[in-house]
Amino acid sequence: MLDILSLLDISFFLLAALGALIGIIFGAIPGMTATMAVAVCLPLTYALGLHHGLALLLGLYVGGISGGMVPAVLLNIPGTPSSITTTFDGYPMAQRGEGERALRVSVVASVVGGLVSAAILFLFAPLLAEFSIKFSYVEKFLIILLALTVIASMSRNMLVGIFSGVIGIWLSLIGTYSISDGGNGKTRLMFDFLEPYLFEGFSLLPVLIGIFGIATILLEAEDGVKSGLSGKEIKIGKGGGFSFGIFKGRLTNLVRSSFIGTFVGMLPGVGGSAASVLAYTQEKNLSRDSSEMGKGAPQGLIASESANNALTGGALIPLLSLGIPGDSTTAVLIGAFTLQGIQVGPLFIPENADTWYVMMTALVFANVVMFFLMFYAIKHIAKVVLVPQYILYPIIVMMCVVGAYAINYGIMFDVWTLLIFGVLGYLIQKVGLEVAPLIIGFILGGQAEVYFVKSLESFGTYSIFFTKSPIAVVLWLLIAASVAFSVAMGLKSHVKRRLETSQ
């Protein structure tokens, strides 16, 4: 234990804190993600050495995932894909002038999620890795299906919502059936002349910021860019209406979402945005007072943010105990180890005990630093909405461009994707389709295809989805419960509307 303490000097903690700060800034800029933050700082770690490098990178990871909440709440643009569900309740709250309160709720949820997942990682990593390899294509498909059921429960009109979701899935299939997922590398759903641009399909991040960011600006432009929030009363200072009382009765939600986030994070390939979507679904299904969710309820923020920060610990589980990254950021993180000539695999933890403890320290410390940085900076961050639109909007467009261009290391078509999906997002809202189900369909569509087709390729029968394993049966029960719940909710609100109109 003593030699580990000798590895933890002042500069170690400073680097973790610096990482968290830079990460938050990256995450908070629409279009810049945690993955990008880790990727651009990766070369620095060579000079820093393994342990100091890891401190910086883990700080960036935690900060980057957390920072995504800021534009999600204040501007309705998910700063990172995993903060998509944060926009559902965060932005309505910000529009009511409660942006600061929403952010504070999110920060607290984030730090709890991060710490819970770090604890799970520390205590159960090898055990959970063992469990995670029980999930084959079949079970992974069912998890995605379960996450997709949120579409039914969150849409205003179930039929339109599901239709929007299927359109989203369709859009995600454009491009090749990727060889790197085991597909045959052939293109579909496009014309030949589009192939040079659409070969790899539309990238997730440009689609997200296009459909949220650019579409929002177009809608505002149509309205003539009237002075928006700056006119209204905004609750800032004195905690902005925040108190820890908000979390009273929300402990189950907080813990459940943290566990879901950790769990989804540890399934290789599934990770990322599915975590917060799944946590949001479960809160919507299981809590008694979920009817306000999607209209600005703090419980939605709690579910979303605790789950997406719990992802950090979760995604590190397969990385450190199987050598397999759990999400896109840990896939970059693996580079830090290979650069230093350290193998990650099932024997990493026993063979590199020092590094393992150092990483845990950095992870916990980064979460704590993230909490204090964000919690006390929120007062100032929340003032972003006071910046006049004629200054703010051009900068948002500019930063969206940078993010879209940089996400795949410099592809111009990703920038055009912004405009395409900006216009599409505008049209969708105009004709009455629903954006959130569509985007969830888009996020999960590609994985749904691979897991579905590969399951059938291996087993040659549809019945495998029911008979594969006890885990599959449990997942079906969850799916059935989720569907039944949304049907019941739909009927209830239908009856309620009937009553209101008849009165």
Next chain:
Amino acid sequence: MESGLTSLLSVSIDFETSHLFFPRIIHWLMGGLFALVLVLRVLPFFAAVRRGERTLPILGESMDKFRFFGSLALIAGYFYLMAVVGNLFPYTGYGFLFVSIVFVFLMSLMYMHTRTTRKVVTAAINAIVAPSLAWFILAKLFQITLP
């Protein structure tokens, strides 16, 4: 009966055409849902429009045509010119830098309702500082490739 069910559920996917398997399912789903939406939502909506109870989206609404189409044109021009100018100075990020300055300034002007000198000067300073800062931090410090 048992074997009938088994053969009904059994499926064999040819790897060469497996890229079309899932899209086909989605097409059927989408087609079915579209028919339902058409009958249950769109037709009643058009009926309501004809009765004058509702208005058509986009066409029937008032809009700030100048700002809406101006934004579209500006953004499209911004994306296009960025690549063109960027190509003159390969991988320096100057395309992004120079075109962004112009774009940010023009968009600010367009979204302003009253153009006081103070506002215009603020917009101009912002148009120079914001892109330069972004360019310096990202392209220079972090070595991210920009157009």
Next chain:
Amino acid sequence: MSMPNVPKTLGASVLMVGMAFGSAAALAADGPLRGNVRVVIGSTSTGGDTYQNSSIVVDALAEKLDLNMKVDAVGASSAFRFLDRDPRGNTLMIFHDQSYLGYLYGVEGYDNIFEKYTIGPTVAINPGNAYLVPKDSPYENLDQIIAAVGDGEEVRVAIQPGGVSEIGFSALKNAIAIEHPGSEDNLVAVNTGSQADKNQQLFDDQADLINGTVQANEQYTRLPEDDQKAMRFVWLTARQSTIEEAPEEGLGQTSREQLLEYVEPNVTVTMGDENFTFDKEFFFLYNKDMDPAIVEQIDEALTEIYAEGEIQQVQKNSFFIPNFKPSDEAAEYLENKMSAYEGIIENIQ
């Protein structure tokens, strides 16, 4: 702001912009390669071997040529497109054997690189391409697998289709066709994706043999046999001479000596007149219309870098085998390599 200051500020900013341009131009003054250079790679991963190897080489090159060079992991189809569009030499590409194997396997987005591009120097080999079985597999070695398939047993091999991961499988199938004609169809490909997917197929008992790498799978081979995840190497596709170049301590706790047990002459896969081997080699690709002086400039710079001997140490530390061949030599060598593999792939179709 008083009036006289405005021209002053303007002048200062013009001066600054001028300086920015000036410095970019000055950097390139002494060679045909000018301005900022972007090296695109055929992989989208910044944690993978292509990126790691490219950054080692590009960093050394940038220092030697005193240029700004940057590696961007844009992926194969985008990388080829960038290269197509830029004959100025500001865009270079580094990729490995996938670039022509994709073409041989008829994958969309791949053309014949020897016709469409100029082949640049090779820089290194990743010797890690391997095939593994579960530790408790009934097959002791590759010969037993070949014999079993010859006897009509079905053996399922998890690979990623269309390239580096498939070539060993194709060679194995070809060898079976030669030694046990007619039974090669008993060797079945399980097409899957990443290394994680391939491992998972083994854990799920959906595959009997998987493609993997020494780097990613070495720790799995050291797990106890009763562990569901435990694996065993049966074949490394690298040449014996390549593995002999590896550091003596090998990788992880598997020494070079142990690795040599899995290459020829201990493990052989016949191609008819000689044995099949596959070394995953990294090399440069250039736009066909790029100034030949740049090709020469990079060749020269790399020759000097490799003569200094430092880069070899860096590469070996990351388990790469240095393998510098100047452009001309590399082009001929790789074209021969391609035609050998072309024969195998045609044979088994």
